[in-house]
Amino acid sequence: MIFAWIRFGLCALCLITAMVCFTAAVLGANRFGFIMNRVHAGGVGDTLGLFLVALSILLGDGFHMGELKLGFIIIFMWFTSPVSSHVLIQVEYFTNPHLYDHVKREIPEMETEEEK
């Protein structure tokens, strides 16, 4: 009985955390102004949110064939979502002429003779 309640609690916790992640993702993808921030917000939902949903289903339902398929979906999404974000950001990086209006450029400071 206690075990079942613990399992339910963990399941609910995972689901609530996943909902927080997805809310952040939706809000971020819609409200942020710059594409890099948007892609980052979307990536959070695609990776952590999806994983937490799958974990809560696994905890709530036990391990069956369906959960194995769910695991494959998670693996697939963890491969594809970051790569698609990476490619999007790369295209943005190469094509946006006003990139440094949004991104802080950190120029490495040259070492002077005296410091050496």
Next chain:
Amino acid sequence: MKLREWKNKFFRWLDGDYDVMANIMDGSLEPDESHEKVKRERKAAQKEMTSSGLSQAVISAERKGFYQIYIGVAIVSCIALIGVLLFTVNLLPRYGEENPRAVEVSDRYIEHGLEETGAVNIVAGMILDYRAFDTLGESHVLFAALLCVMILLKKDKKNMDSQFDDYYQIEQDAYFDVSKDTVMRKVGILIVPCIFVFGIYILLNGQNGPGGGFSGGAVLGAGLIIFESAFGFELVDSFFTAKVSMVISFVSLAFYSFAKGYVFFMGANHLHNHIPKGIPGAILSGGLILPLNIAVGLVVACTMFGFYSLFKRGSVGGV
């Protein structure tokens, strides 16, 4: 004499030498001097008019009023649409009500579908057996859409030397080309085989479970697109040329038409057709459903990749 002239014109139009709309639509790329001048003057006048503070205030007030009207019209039209739809729903027979006319066909499908088509998946039995004409039209529409996009976007000798094909365009395309990216390549090696296997599984399993030609073909086409974006067009062109794409589409559609024509002809004349139905649930079952699924899937995959390739570089496949 006149007929020959028209015929000559028609064939010249077919070859692309003669533009019928040449005098009606001005498609010339040279800037029209007088037109440009009028445009410039109009722009200057507009700038002069809108630059003063008073006119700015008037414009912003008008804009505000426009948005209020816009929102009001949107709300009213939404409510009207909801009302119309709810009224229509009201006319439908109620859920669970005795309505023999509405359930006659679906009852037939559910009761005799497995026996008559040999497919466990009733939907596959419906779209590829009872209503195969519909699916035939759909796959031909896909092919026709590919041909239309080809008419608009294909690059060949006749439109190659236009000013859109200059050096900067090529330079810009090289920026968007992600196939030289290491991450994309490494992930492509892992992902692409899985996608192809999954697509083939969906294609072959159409008569036994969810899936079929359209979804399997879409997965295969997406796999080809990912393959291209990971490894570049050079590798795709080694096995998937324009000719291969066209031959696959043509053979699939012709096979579909002839096979289904045979079945319809025999069925309409109350003759026995010699296509075995097989054991329901096996991969080789369902009579013609499996081959038709494969045909539809190949057409869909070719069309999807053809669209992608036409939009990216202006040809269906490599030469």
